[in-house]
Amino acid sequence: MELYKIHPQHYVAVDCVIMGYQDEEIKLLLYPRSFEPYKGKWSLLGGFVQDDESADNAAARILKQTTGLEQIFLEQVASFSVPNRDPEARVISLAYYALIRIDLHDEERVKENGAYWISISKLPNLIFDHQEMFEKALIKLQQKAGYSLIGTELLPEMFTLIQLRKLYEALFQREFDPGNFRKKILSLGVLEKLELKDVSESKKGAFYYKVKNNIDEVGKDRIVKF
Amino acid sequence: MELYKIHPQHYVAVDCVIMGYQDEEIKLLLYPRSFEPYKGKWSLLGGFVQDDESADNAAARILKQTTGLEQIFLEQVASFSVPNRDPEARVISLAYYALIRIDLHDEERVKENGAYWISISKLPNLIFDHQEMFEKALIKLQQKAGYSLIGTELLPEMFTLIQLRKLYEALFQREFDPGNFRKKILSLGVLEKLELKDVSESKKGAFYYKVKNNIDEVGKDRIVKF
C-alpha cells in the first residue's frame, strides 16, 4: 500500500452506449446533461465506478437504473483517458455497449431520467468523446456479427427472417439481398422455425423463428461476412 | 466539480503485454515482482496513470522506461476492475499490448528492471489477472491479422516470406502451408519484393521483402482468414 500512495487517484466513470431497435432504426438512449458545463448537451448514460463494484457491475447498475432491465448483454468498448476530456475534472471513462429491447424497457424510468431514444441516423452532437464511443461500439458490434448471431437481443423472442434482415440493415446501414441473407443466417444453424406465421405484413405470412435453446456458442470456426 | 466530489477515486494502472519475436518464438517481457504481496511472482510491466497523461501515454512511457523504445505500435486490450484483483489496494488496470523488435530494444534497461523475455509456450503463472490480459491481447492480435498485415513490427525492415510465415506460425501456434501462405500474404498487395536475397538458410536464397512505403491502410474490405 505504501508503494501505491505516491500515485494519484482518479475518478473512473462508465458510459453506456445503449442501443435499441424501433421502427426499423437503431436508436441510442441519450439524455440532455442537467448541469454545467455543457448543460443541455446530449450525453450517453453514465456514472461513476464505486468502491465495491467492478466497472462491469457499474455499467449493469446504470443500465438498470435507467431502463429497469437486468441480465442484459453488455460489453466493453474501450477506455477514454485524455486528461482534459471532461473540463470539470479528470475523469477516466470506460465505455460499454448494451443491446436491449425497447419494448421491454421501463418507460417511466427513462422519462424520470429525462432520457430519449434517438435514431443513429439523426444523432445530435454529443459531449466530450461520446460520439467516438458510439462509433467504436458500432464497429465492435458489426465485427461480432461475423462469428455470432447478434442483434436477437434487440428483437422479441419470436421474429421473422425479414425482421431480422431489417435489423441487420439498420445495423450495417446498407441493404442485404433477401434470399442470400436468409440462407446465410440459416446456415449458422442457430435458429428454430416455428409453426406460426406473422401475417401482419403480407397475405402469405412469414414464419416466425426463435434462437435455439441449446446454443452455447455459434461455431467459433464458422465466420460469415456481412 | 461539486457533483463529482461525492464519488470515490481509484488508482488506475496500465499493464503492458509486450511481445517480441526471437528464435522463432513469441516472447513476453516479464519481471519478477519486487515487493509483497506476490513478491517474486511473474508480472507484466505496468505502472500508474499520472495526473497529466492519458492511459495511452502512460503505456508508451512504461514501454520506453523498460525497453528504451518509442513510437511503437500500442493498442488497448481491455479494462480489469474487479475490486479485489490486487489484494493490496483497489487498482483499476487498463491492459495494452505492444509489438517490438527484440533486436532493437535496450538490453541494459531491461536488465536494470530485472525483466526477462519468456516464450509464450512456456509462460509461468502470472500474478492477478495478467494471464487473462495476455490471452485477450493474443486474440486481438490474431483477429487483427485478418484485415491488416500484422507482425512486421516484430521483424527487421527486410524479411523473407519464410521468416514472416514462421512468425505467423508462432503467433497462431500452428503451421501454415508454405505455398498458400505466400499467395495469401502477397494478395494483400502491401509487400514490395527487393532485389536482394537471404542466402543464410539455403543455397537458392530467398528474396527479401519490405512493407511498401505508401501503405495507409490495407483495404478494409479485404478480409483474409488465417
Add this chain to the structure above:
DNA sequence: ACAAAAGTGTTTAGATTACACCCATGA
C-alpha cells in the same frame, strides 16, 4: 547429379453474389 530450400501451378471444395423463378393468399 542430387539434395534441399524456394517458389509456382493445379485441383477440389466451399462461400458469396446476383438474380431469376416459384409459392401462397387476400382482395
Add this chain to the structure above:
DNA sequence: TCATGGGTGTAATCTAAACACTTTTGT
C-alpha cells in the same frame, strides 16, 4: 386472376486448402 410479399434455386465468381511440381544452386 393478379399483385404482393415470402421463399427457393441456380449459375458465375471468388476464396481456401491440399498437394504436386518446378526452379535454383552449392556440394
